Amino acid sequence: MNTNNTPSDEITLSHILRLALPLDTQFAACSSEAQRSVKWVVLLTGWEGLAAQVEAGDLVLLPPSLPHKLTLPQWKQKLNRFAELDISGLLLFAPIPQKIVAEAERLDLPILIAPETITVREANRAIAALLVDRQSATNERGLQLYRALSEMSREEKGLQAMTDLVAKLTGKIVLVQDKRLEVKALSVPSQNQIE
Incomplete structure (x- = not known):
């Protein structure tokens, strides 16, 4: 199984x-595995020849057309196969039933759910760009954050909303104090598990 002790x-x-997915992307299963290493991203095109399409350490993107018609037993079979292949996780583009989440948890298989604001193609491109050139992807995300904070400032959404955004993006606790060290805003990321 993948290790949580990854080099920097x-x-x-x-x-x-x-750094690659929209801020409202969430773990549906195994959020404790956030430090699992990802070697590459694979867009699954069909269920046939799964072992030829996927390798250990891959993050597998499942377009909505593939899991759409799966029954619960078929889902369990597919999840077991993914676990056997030792993938890093699955990225889905639609919510899944709790029974599937429970099966993924049992198999220690992380599942991420992307929001409707991103297409499969955009997610694939963004993740591949991060895997190939981390510095450029980090710079791009920094620019996105700058634009979002500037817009929030123009719209006068307040310091708390801004710290919430930064906490969500960084996965860190964000504390803003004035010159007298009085707390003006404090934000804790959800589940406080992302490093």
Whole structure:
């Protein structure tokens, strides 16, 4: 199984969540595995020849057309096969039933759910860009954050909303104090598990 002790130059599910995917992307299963290493991203085109399409350490993107018609037993079979192949995780583009989440948890298989604001193609491109050139992807995400904070400032959404955004993006606790060290805003990321 993948290890949570990754060298600093490796990309993890946490990095992908913070630097490549929309901020409202969430773990549906195994959020404790956020530090699992990702070697590559694979867009699954069909269920045939799964072992030829996927390798250990891959993050597998499932377009909505593939899991759409799966029954619960078929889902369990597919999840077991993914676990056997030792993938890093699955990225889905639609919510899944709780029974599937429970099966993924049992298999220690992380599942991420992307929001409707991103297409499969955009997610694939963003994740591949991060895996190939982390510095450029980090710079791009920094520019996105700058634009979002500037817009929030123009719209006068307040310091708390801004710290919430930064906490969500970084996965860190964000504390803003004035010159007298009085707390003006405090934000804790959800589940406080992303490193």
